[in-house]
Amino acid sequence: MYKDIYLTNNHNSSFPSVVESLLQEVDDIFLREPPKGLLPIRGIKHHIDFFLGAVIPIRLAYKIVPEEVKEIQRQVEELMQKGFMRENLNPCRVHVILVPKKDGTWRMCMDYSVINKDTRVSVDEEKVKEIRDWPTPTNANEELYALVSALQTWQHYLWSMEFIIHSDNLSLKFLKSQGKLNKRHGKWLEYDEMFPYVIKYKNGKENIVADVLSRRVVHTSTSFSSFETVYGFDPLSPLDVLLFPTNDSLNLDGKQKVAFDPGGWVRVHLRKERFPNQSSKLHPRGDGPFQVIERINDNAYKIDLPSSYGHVSATFNVTDLSLFDTDDLQDSRTNPLGEGGNDVNLGTTINKRDHLRDYLQGMKGPMTRNKTKHMEQSLEGLIKEVQEKDYVDLSPIPTGYGKGHVPLDNFGALRQVAVYNTNHVLYIPNYLLHSISQTLKEQNHLRGLKKMFSLKDLVESNCMRSVPSNYIFLKNPEDALLLETENIPIIDYSQLTSSNPNERFKAIQQLGDACRDWGFFMLINHGVSETLRDELVREGQRFFDLSEKEKKEYAGEKILDPVRCGTSFNVMVEKTLFWRDYLKCHVHPHFNAPSKPPGFSEILKEYSAKGRELTGELLKGISQSLGLEENYIHKRMNMDSGFQVLVINFYPPCPKPELVMGLPAHTDHGLLTLLMQNEFGGLQIELNGKWIPVHPLPNSFLVNTGDHLEILTNGKYKSVVHRAVVNKKGARISVGIANGPPLDTIVGPAPELYDEVTPPAYRAITYRDYLQLQQSNELDRNSCLDRIRI
Numbered sequence: 004m005y006k007d008i009y010l011t012n013n014h015n016s017s018f019p020s021v022v023e024s025l026l027q028e029v030d031d032i033f034l035r036e037p038p039k040g041l042l043p044i045r046g047i048k049h050h051i052d053f054f055l056g057a058v059i060p061i062r063l064a065y066k067i068v069p070e071e072v073k074e075i076q077r078q079v080e081e082l083m084q085k086g087f088m089r090e091n092l093n094p095c096r097v098h099v100i101l102v103p104k105k106d107g108t109w110r111m112c113m114d115y116s117v118i119n120k121d122t123r124v125s126v127d128e129e130k131v132k133e134i135r136d137w138p139t140p141t142n143a144n145e146e147l148y149a150l151v152s153a154l155q156t157w158q159h160y161l162w163s164m165e166f167i168i169h170s171d172n173l174s175l176k177f178l179k180s181q182g183k184l185n186k187r188h189g190k191w192l193e194y195d196e197m198f199p200y201v202i203k204y205k206n207g208k209e210n211i212v213a214d215v216l217s218r219r220v221v222h223t224s225t226s227f228s229s230f231e232t233v234y235g236f237d238p239l240s241p242l243d244v245l246l247f248p249t250n251d252s253l254n255l256d257g258k259q260k261v262a263f264d265p266g267g268w269v270r271v272h273l274r275k276e277r278f279p280n281q282s283s284k285l286h287p288r289g290d291g292p293f294q295v296i297e298r299i300n301d302n303a304y305k306i307d308l309p310s311s312y313g314h315v316s317a318t319f320n321v322t323d324l325s326l327f328d329t330d331d332l333q334d335s336r337t338n339p340l341g342e343g344g345n346d347v348n349l350g351t352t353i354n355k356r357d358h359l360r361d362y363l364q365g366m367k368g369p370m371t372r373n374k375t376k377h378m379e380q381s382l383e384g385l386i387k388e389v390q391e392k393d394y395v396d397l398s399p400i401p402t403g404y405g406k407g408h409v410p411l412d413n414f415g416a417l418r419q420v421a422v423y424n425t426n427h428v429l430y431i432p433n434y435l436l437h438s439i440s441q442t443l444k445e446q447n448h449l450r451g452l453k454k455m456f457s458l459k460d461l462v463e464s465n466c467m468r469s470v471p472s473n474y475i476f477l478k479n480p481e482d483a484l485l486l487e488t489e490n491i492p493i494i495d496y497s498q499l500t501s502s503n504p505n506e507r508f509k510a511i512q513q514l515g516d517a518c519r520d521w522g523f524f525m526l527i528n529h530g531v532s533e534t535l536r537d538e539l540v541r542e543g544q545r546f547f548d549l550s551e552k553e554k555k556e557y558a559g560e561k562i563l564d565p566v567r568c569g570t571s572f573n574v575m576v577e578k579t580l581f582w583r584d585y586l587k588c589h590v591h592p593h594f595n596a597p598s599k600p601p602g603f604s605e606i607l608k609e610y611s612a613k614g615r616e617l618t619g620e621l622l623k624g625i626s627q628s629l630g631l632e633e634n635y636i637h638k639r640m641n642m643d644s645g646f647q648v649l650v651i652n653f654y655p656p657c658p659k660p661e662l663v664m665g666l667p668a669h670t671d672h673g674l675l676t677l678l679m680q681n682e683f684g685g686l687q688i689e690l691n692g693k694w695i696p697v698h699p700l701p702n703s704f705l706v707n708t709g710d711h712l713e714i715l716t717n718g719k720y721k722s723v724v725h726r727a728v729v730n731k732k733g734a735r736i737s738v739g740i741a742n743g744p745p746l747d748t749i750v751g752p753a754p755e756l757y758d759e760v761t762p763p764a765y766r767a768i769t770y771r772d773y774l775q776l777q778q779s780n781e782l783d784r785n786s787c788l789d790r791i792r793i
């Protein structure tokens with residue numbers, strides 16, 4: 004070691020002087036430069052025996068990023084020049100892998116594992132002991148640390164591929180879902196977000212198998228894990244990394260792997276015997292392209308064959324299928340970049356970028372050099388867009404990958420975008436990722452500086468073709484499947500208040516059923532005039548039409564300020580914003596409203612009084628439906644001084660409504676909410692795990708039971724989970740009145756509604772505390788009810 008340091012002249016003068024003088028004394032025995040060439044042939048020769056019958060490994064080249072190709076070429080040239088390496092004349096070929104060194108340079112490693120496994124060379128147990136004994140983490144902190152260390156150690160591999168992390172510890176999931184993280188966790192998470200991984204949590208029995216598997220995961224095609232490939236052994240790290248299966252057409256071991264993804268495009272070779280009439284159509288590369296419908300097994304695929312091909316089975320053997328490559332299109336006029344292929348200038352105009360983005364979307368088939376190049380250009384176009392516009396148009400990202408739309412707030416996501424688009428492992432060079440990361444960080448910083456106030460004003464001041472990335476809402480991929488239309492219960496107010504006891508009795512029963520089974524119903528024949536309702540919506544629109552400056556007078560500072568207007572739900576804590584502006588007024592027991600626009604306040608007052616009246620009658624019916632005296636809830640909740648909040652929601656039209664959320668899944672505080680909306684629908688309620696769009700009857704009120712009715716009834720009537728989606732066509736306005744008890748009322752389960760068999764299921768808490776809790780956090784489907792559930 005001293006020799007090396009001495010020779011490179013970088014030695015530190017703080018060497019012990021005795022060493023310093025010794026080195027000088029023997030200076031003449033050191034050569035200035037290491038000798039060129041290999042060592043001369045000596046008398047003693049070393050060799051390592053192969054096992055009998057071993058086959059010489061001949062590995063085919065595999066794809067790596069261009070940067071790495073250059074680096075390997077550089078190192079090989081240098082070693083050749085120095086004579087440390089010479090051309091190999093025997094057929095044995097192994098892979099070369101670059102491993103990052105601490106100082107940022109690369110170490111070239113030969114993957115001799117393919118040779119070692121056929122020889123008597125083995126790993127020194129002592130050297131790998133530390134990794135074998137790597138302790139299993141016990142909590143989120145340790146697990147996250149382990150993950151970050153593993154990612155750091157193996158980053159070289161992980162950059163360029165999607166992979167699955169098997170974890171048996173749910174605490175990581177928990178940690179990731181936390182709004183507030185300590186600085187260290189935040190930094191770690193930021194780091195690990197850069198990688199395109201998928202975490203799989205397993206528990207219980209299943210995990211025993213998963214555990215065993217995950218500790219000996221193998222590369223899907225080389226049958227070696229990444230670690231093993233380089234180091235010749237499989238580390239027993241607490242978090243093992245498994246390569247995400249890809250459908251690259253060539254495996255690392257050189258065998259042609261044929262795998263097609265459902266939805267992917269293929270050419271089909273139509274055999275004469277099977278398609279006698281089609282033979283004239285035969286194309287040298289096969290007919291098509293056709294879409295793959297289903298993978299039946301490794302050898303058989305079902306193909307979406309047009310009916311013009313006759314009524315034959317559309318199942319084909321892999322040997323008759325070949326991947327359809329969009330590069331095929333390159334030779335025709337349909338170059339998706341719209342110009343001379345390779346010399347495309349990086350997206351400098353919006354128009355051209357659109358082409359680039361289309362290109363990203365249109366990419367199918369295996370990655371080729373040409374595609375990688377275009378992909379890079381497209382991504383650079385996207386980066387430029389981020390820089391210039393403060394947001395990225397994500398429209399081309401196809402849905403259906405399973406995760407829905409990914410926000411671009413971390414560059415891991417942008418990476419995923421590309422991976423998802425191609426359905427292939429994609430090599431995005433690190434320098435590109437770095438620049439994306441920088442851009443997005445700066446963008447986030449800027450975003451932090453100018454807190455949003457009015458979405459309407461943003462939308463109108465900006466001719467938005469898509470949505471800012473901080474509005475992109477990660478939807479549950481199942482959601483689309485669950486959307487159903489059902490018959491929502493209808494309650495006739497005139498029957499509920501009828502002087503005919505039979506009619507009233509029937510209406511009360513229907514009301515009880517609706518509250519128990521749905522937590523939601525439409526109220527008809529309620530007597531509130533259409534004129535008043537229309538006026539309210541119109542004046543509401545006028546309020547939002549006020550200038551931003553005028554509206555800011557009502558911005559409010561605290562959660563319980565009597566008049567507050569703003570955007571989203573709680574911008575102080577939200578990472579993703581909702582496509583909604585709002586005005587909230589406390590209208591009872593003290594009436595508060597903005598003084599602009601003129602006349603607005605009077606309408607609000609009249610409307611909220613009507614709302615109280617309806618609520619009073621509904622609570623009577625509800626009390627009776629529970630077998631209680633009709634004024635039970637009214638008295639117990641002291642509704643004469645009940646707290647009533649009126650909320651006007653304004654959802655501006657959205658160029659990409661499917662990417663955003665108006666208001667995410669939540670439940671309402673209070674006992675009952677009365678809601679009405681303008682001509683644009685968008686309310687959805689959740690029933691038995693299904694989202695049901697609500698199409699209200701004309702002039703009806705939508706009524707939903709709130710958290711406090713659930714508490715009071717000890718869970719007999721559940722607070723309904725609902726959300727609001729937005730549309731492209733026009734601004735949606737909804738007006739909701741939440742009706743609850745006075746703020747200082749302690750709400751807990753009614754003693755009449757629990758006993759020893761069904762004990763109280765909720766802790767009592769004042770309405771005020773509950774409101775504070777709900778409104779100061781992110782709006783969440785697991786409402787704060789969960790926090791007070793016993």
Ligand SMILES: O=C(O)CCC(=O)C(=O)O
Pocket residue numbers: 650652666671678680685686725726727737739
């Ligand atoms: O706009 C809607 O339809 C729903 C509004 C809502 O749920 C709320 O304001 O709590």
Ligand SMILES: [Fe+2]
Pocket residue numbers: 669670671725
């Ligand atoms: Fe709501």
